[in-house]
Amino acid sequence: MRLRYTGAIPVMFTTAVGEVEPDAEFDVPDDEADAYTGRPDIEQVPDAPAADMQGAAPPKRRSAKADGLTSDTTTTAE
């Protein structure tokens, strides 16, 4: 999955991604993407439109945060 870092200053991910500059794009394996997409300073880069879909903007994936998926379970002991 291709991601874009939207933060204001360079940061160093402690993963294989390493250091990223503001607005830099980078790739992560799909099965590791959940660790990034919830962050408010990370957004998914939309896939390039297919040849027969030119002119139609690809759907923008909602962030996990927007989907309320930043957590798996919430303690609500009753």
Next chain:
Amino acid sequence: MSFPNFVEKYGSLSATGLARETTFGSPIAASTFLPMASNTMEEDPGWFAPHLMQGVRDYQIYNLYGEAKYQGAIAGPLFPSNAIQLLSAAVGSDAQAGYGVVGTYSTPTSTTSNGATVAGATTITLTSASGFVTGQQITIDTGQSTEVRLISNVVSTTITVADALYYPHASGATVTTATTTTLNGALTAPTTTVVVTSATGIVTGSFIQIDVNTVSGAKTSEVRKVTNVVTNTLTIDTAITYNHANGAQVILVTTPYMHTFAQANTLPSLTVEKNLGGFQSLQFAGCRVGKFDLKAPVGNTAVEMTTDFSGQSVATLSTPTAVSVVNELPYVFAEANLNFFGSLRTDVTNVNAVIDNGLKETYTYSNQHGPSFITPLIVHGSGSVDVVFDSLNDTTYGDFNRLANGTLGQLQFSLIHPANGGTIAFFYPQVAINKFANDLKQEEVVMSALTWEATRPLTGAALFTVQAVVFNSTYIPY
């Protein structure tokens, strides 16, 4: 017996992440991480069993859950940028009205002060006022005593500022100003389009400061990155937060950027992510800072802070948020500066500063066991200073006399990385020394241990207990 069929987790792979919440208790994925020494955030579900008599000896029978608590402390070094959100949660939000982010002038007009100024002064005399114009911003002094004000009048070489100065400044202090252009039309937030009277010198990738702060909040500066320039119309990367009047100053600026964490009645809440060995995380939402405890002892140790949190709820994350840090160093004692009662002290071996927000958890009928409110009821500043003993009554070092005479004074404590690598400063406008002790030991240098209490001045320019200022490379408010 067979070995357990799971893989052990490494403590070293653990992490502590933070994010500022927009709504108290609504979790936000971590976007800043504190390289930490410990994180004791835990859930106490409030289990209890009423001790009842019903014809059996058993002490406890019914498992009930009352007030759940989500508390703990996070300890780690103090960095210029990493986890600076802790300061906003401990003192007050960054970039409040009248305390916006300020940049460093790209092309400053520089001079020096011609005569010392005292705390509370509203005028400053310069050796030359050429280039200093009413409506522009003036920056007085450097380091922990840097102050930025709006010029309200210029008469010959005497500058009047819109808001009184917090700190005293020696004669010869560096004084700068700058202007690039002005707004051509008022700006109404939120917008990313800025029309200026002239865009000369402003290009894509420039950083501009819009407006100049006034403590009243009538004007609040904001710094943004320019992403496009078409004639005199600029596009900026992030929409402005505050309105700006037609004719407001627009200044080309660069790093470091000055963030002011002004004392406020409402403190931001944070989401705290406790990453367990890089495997899973506990995500504590609605966390407010109770105590913020800073220690800066000499020795082979970083300047350290311990932050006590109380939260509202916890969730488990099966996938911890990706950990990132800013490439920077923690502070050490050799970068510390203490200005105590008007004197820069070089005899200090330790400073301890505590901010206590007096958190109160209030539980209500809300179909949850966590607190409905976590309220910072007070702000209490206190601490201690250890110094090499010099004199009981010296003008600079006579702390015993200050104790005996009930002298009140300012306390400024700052940590300054070299070469604009980042500065953090704490300012207490009024402190009193309430204890002075000399613990004499045969094989030790005579030391003085002082404790101090901060109080809110009744008069003057700085009507608060504590304020924090950070200079770093981040231009967007925390």
